[in-house]
Amino acid sequence: MRIISWNVNGIRAAIRKGLDDFVEQMKPDILMLQEIRCLEEQLPKNWTPPLEMTYSWHPALRKGYSGVATFSNNKFETVKKGKASDSDEEGRILVTKHENLILINTYLPSGSSKVERQMYKEKWMEDFLIWLNEYVSLNTPVIVAGDLNIAHTENDIWNPSGNKMSSGFLPHEREWFDRVLECGWTDVCRTFFGDKKGPYSWWSNRGRARILDRGWRIDYFLANEAAVKLITNAEINREGGLVVSDHAPVIIDLDL
Secondary structure, three states: OEEEEEEOOOHHHHHHOOHHHHHHHHOOOEEEEEOOOOOHHHOOOOOOOHHHOEEEEEOOOOOOOOOEEEEEOOOOEEEEEOOOOOOOOOOOEEEEEEOOEEEEEEEOOOOOOOHHHHHHHHHHHHHHHHHHOOOOOOOOOEEEEEEOOOOOOHHHEOOOHHHOOOOOOOHHHHHHHHHHHHOOOEEHHHHHHOOOOOOOOEEOOOOOOOOOOOEEOOEEEEEOHHHHOOEEEEEEOHHHHHHOOOEOOEEEEEOO
8 A cells, every 4th residue: 555645835736737647657546635725515516536536625715825635546434534533624634534544634733934833833743642642542543744843853954053042943842743653653654765955855045945855844644553564665756756746755665
């Protein structure tokens, strides 16, 4: 089974830039998108999902903002939208069940725009960690996928010294990520990539960041113990990030 997670930076724009062709080339069984920024009724009228996938749509209430969606080649169950009793008006959490596999499609808030959003992000992170750990010890395989808006270590950002005070690489954000892993979640891609710089999954539009590969790795697959045993491969498709979105698709393969 192949699962792809991708922040598409607006699905309507991504479709125009060749999203469907990239998805068909990568041949996922399940596709998890973040930052769709689109109500379902705003999708192009003649558009059908690639590979004839079925989907669950969880947009933000605010048009043109945030939102997540999960697609699959097979029937699946939408378990929950949002965490705990959270109404999730920004469309940031979508929990689906695919036979004996639970997927948590996640778009963690960014705090880079202003102080108030950073405060919102940090409160969201703490609530998310408490909620998330209800899943970590399940015997059922559970995978968290998405844009977590944090570069965890110096290997996950091209210029760590110059970004120590940047949202997404603040010391307490990185410490929060430490706590996530200490609770029993595994950073799947880092396990496969090893102790080295990159590969990155997001690049700024400024300067020549994309061309020079001056990026951040902020898109993740996290797996509980039951899921880790099933994963056979992890990779990042940089080409997709250069053409369709400012993020690259992150890919894992499972023996399931």
